Amino acid sequence: MKIIVILSLLTGLFSCSGYYHIKKAEKHVQKAENKGVTPTRDTTYINTSDTTIQIDTLDNYIRVTKTIRDTVYIEGKTVYVAKSRAEVRQEQKTERTKVRQEAKTKRKISKRENKTARKQNKKRSLWWLWLLAGCGITIAMQKLIGNRTK
Secondary structure, eight states, rough: EEEEEEHHHHHHHHHOOHHHHHHHHHHHHHHHHOOOOOOOSSEEEEEEEEEEEETTTTTEEEEEEEEEEEEEEEEEEOOOOOOOHHHHHHHHHHHHHHHHHHHHHHHHHHHHHHHHHHHHSSOOOOHHHHHHHHHHHHHHHHHHHHHHHH
């Protein structure tokens, strides 16, 4: 338990804050602007400072009591960033693959439907059964007629 408490205290003391990351991001943006790149910003940073001043009239001195510095974030509208050639190619490839898969499933469905339709249209005809019954009846009739004539 002591180890967990010690580790959590060390992590809390030596971890970086959100303010640190904002400052790092502002430095990187400044470096990019110095190199000639105009980055698109979708977030506006506003730094405000508020100072509490206490004036002592007896000794005629001004004492700065507390300085508060805040950063306010204002979300702006997102700017369209042009896609690279590789991204455009990948999207087109994905679209072609999607169209191919849809066509393939349509062909499979139509093939299955045609197969069932052919099966329904090509029902087994029983002509051979009628032929067999006719031959049997003919033979039976000949035997009956043959027995009467004898």
